[in-house]
Amino acid sequence: MYVHEVAFDGRVRRDLIASLRLQPYEDKVVLPHERTHRGPKEDRLALLRATKVSLEPLWFLYEGTGTGVPEVLERVAARAPAFSFTGPEDTAHRFWVISDPAIHASIHASLEQVPVLIADGHHRYETALAYADEVGGGTEVASRFTLALLTDMADPGLVVLPTHRVMKAGIAVTGGESKGSLDETLEAVRGRVAAGAYRNHQFQVLTLEGEVAVVELHEQVIDNLLGSRDPEEFLLYTRDPAEAVRWVDEGVGTAAFFLDAPDVREVLKLAQEGKTLPQKATYFHPKPPSGMVFDRLERDRRL
Known part of the structure; x- marks a missing residue:
């Protein structure tokens, strides 16, 4: 030992x-x-x-x-x-x-x-x-x-750090709370079951229902946008939120989603219940x- x-x-x-x-x-x-x-x-x-x-x-x-x-x-x-x-x-x-x-x-x-x-x-x-x-x-x-x-x-x-997501394809997400900058978006999702989103040079915050934001983002937003397509074929990952914005602006992806760091106790609770999180849910x-x-x-x- x-x-x-x-x-x-x-x-x-x-x-x-x-x-x-x-x-x-x-x-x-x-x-x-x-x-x-x-x-x-x-x-x-x-x-x-x-x-x-x-x-x-x-x-x-x-x-x-x-x-x-x-x-x-x-x-x-x-x-x-x-x-x-x-x-x-x-x-x-x-x-x-x-x-x-x-x-x-x-x-x-x-x-x-x-x-x-x-x-x-x-x-x-x-x-x-x-x-x-x-x-x-x-x-x-x-x-x-x-x-x-x-x-x-x-x-x-x-x-534990968050890992942000960039979608390579998919329709736009609407109905979120508009934000003026990346910093404002990141601050707005901190400590909440919510995700930031960026598309067409506009930021917004999506309020999610549930306990763990990364799980709810996939179930309530990403899976709906992609339909039956495999998310792993249409997602890019980065720990740098500014990089996610840059990828969208450069056309590498169509939309970016930002998350706060997950609560380790919530992750443990889900694991004890036999549930798994999406790929790269924690870092x-x-x-x-x-x-x-x-x-x-x-x-x-x-x-």
Whole structure:
């Protein structure tokens, strides 16, 4: 086990890195919140077959309140780190090794019955399940586990960003509240079940019925505009709202839709109900970099 800490944009997030037992979604232990596609899983399965190594941790969220785990990680992080490094996007990382078997046992006991929400890595998780079934073996072989980075949902450094949508085709949306600028539009959707829209150099805010704006935007607006056409063939995604406006102005798309960051608790609630969100509904930031820890799926194989 390891403690990982990342500092970015004046924030600090602290994570646990460990091996997580792979379990099918129907067990309600590992909870997905996004739909996946076949192509990316095929690529990742080919990589696993070739390397037989988990090259990066998948990212999961857990409810840490009452488990005592965040407090354990805090005590470990009070020591000097084993190493530190600078990562992408000016992130500063520190790393501690947990070698004490008593701490291992304590964390295992605390989290054994706690479900986890996939924050990032849906395709990789499903690929790991497929690989484990393919190679077979007992319940304790390495391929029955995945490398996992686990973050407490209450961690003050946990950041989720919105992903905006640009439609390549579709009729105009009418009936929204007019706004004079992009900034005014973004401010108007903050904290609301609503979406901003941009078309023909005009901004508006669409009030939506429901609990999670990205879900309601797709069900009440995008799906209606596209009809039976596959949304993934007609949507572009960006985290930069100004880029979405530029794409529409340049003719890359016909309309842009802007969202506020989703509430992680609402995402967890939907996942617990067995519901999935549209593609790219969440973007947790910053993502753990590859290469911090490797996990050999064949223990006697050298890298």
